[in-house]
Amino acid sequence: MSRVLLIEDDIEMQKLIQEYLSNYGYKVLSFDKPKSALEILDKESFDIVILDLMLPQMDGFDVCKEIKRKTETPIIISSARGDIGNKIMGFELGADDYLAKPYEPRELILRIEAVLRRVTKNSAVNILDFYIDEPNRVVKIDDYEIDFTKIELEIFLYLIKNRGKILSREQIINSTSLSPDTKNRTVDMHISNIRYKIGDDSKNPKYIKSVWGIGYKFI
Amino acid sequence: MSRVLLIEDDIEMQKLIQEYLSNYGYKVLSFDKPKSALEILDKESFDIVILDLMLPQMDGFDVCKEIKRKTETPIIISSARGDIGNKIMGFELGADDYLAKPYEPRELILRIEAVLRRVTKNSAVNILDFYIDEPNRVVKIDDYEIDFTKIELEIFLYLIKNRGKILSREQIINSTSLSPDTKNRTVDMHISNIRYKIGDDSKNPKYIKSVWGIGYKFI
DNA sequence: TATTATCTTGACAATCCCTTGATGATTAAA
């Protein structure tokens, strides 16, 4: 569960965002005064900060800078629409993303997820028989490096990250850099090649199971 | 197969959405009058409701509240773009997501998937002797995974979700991805196979009872 | 540019499983 620090002076908006984020499994702590938010940052850690630029007391820019000085927590800035100057400033200040008001709550979720995904990308892990170093695009099995192509690697990672879940061909297409109008059979072909490279047998799979009429599943 | 209840008064729009969702494997039941939709909610269960705020008869807000009162089914509200007031209201009313018209059909699919993912996340439950993880399509009995086919799983889930109720063959056909003109005998066959797989005996059933002349009932 | 690697898709066989008629068993009602 990711922890979110929300700094927003419009109390009504604050409540709405907080409730919405809670529904998506985020733990949200809200402040309308940046001073209080900065204080809590000394004591507790958060996965992400959402900062509204329209703030009393301190200028939003200073708040952002102050947070960056204190911590390494990623920041998403929101402010009134069309304020392009702010947008540029936001990134200069070290903000990780920018959101123009008014925004769809859904949009906020997507941005948060994107930022967290980017930031938390860490180094090699071992999953099952596989050694996976995602940033370096290296997958090994029994110390033997598998020579995946770009798309094969993407599909493989998507499957293994969602192991246990059944993923439809459409999901696979939409979650990788495959063109959205790629035929389903293309996915089958990639799966076939992946299976071959990891030494899996389609008839008696150890890793990638076909779910008839639905999709594929990493066991 | 997820069941969608669509409440939309623009008949043309209704047809378009219905057709689009069908292509993505959703079973859609549409109403232009919310009154009828509310009635059906007493009798049948749905995975998600899509509610258009521009409705006759009852005010859309009241419909939303009424659905939330009756059921726990997640709701996606749609309404004319830019109606920010509605947007906030939507969340206050307990809607799970909000979609501004006009929207891309693809967008609707994404929202539905997102809401369903959130709502059904980690929703593995134990019912009777069964461990049921619906999103991952896993059913276990005594730690042994039952290898249901697509339709068998749908029927099994439909029965167990409505356990205690007698369900006619027609209801079973219409609530699953079985073609509407499927013969009743086909349902019998599926039931027979399900019984076999869960170790049930038709003559002395522990789980699925035949109700002579009417249908089947999960005890 | 030429060459190579990768992606995409049609083709076809193998496989899966849905459907349905047939048959005997079971049930309800006369």
Add this chain to the structure above:
DNA sequence: TTTAATCATCAAGGGATTGTCAAGATAATA
């Protein structure tokens, strides 16, 4: 008890899906 309707199950048919080959299209690289 007899009769007609319904149910359980077998087994065959057939439609849909999947695995993989191979060829062509596209992209990456020398």
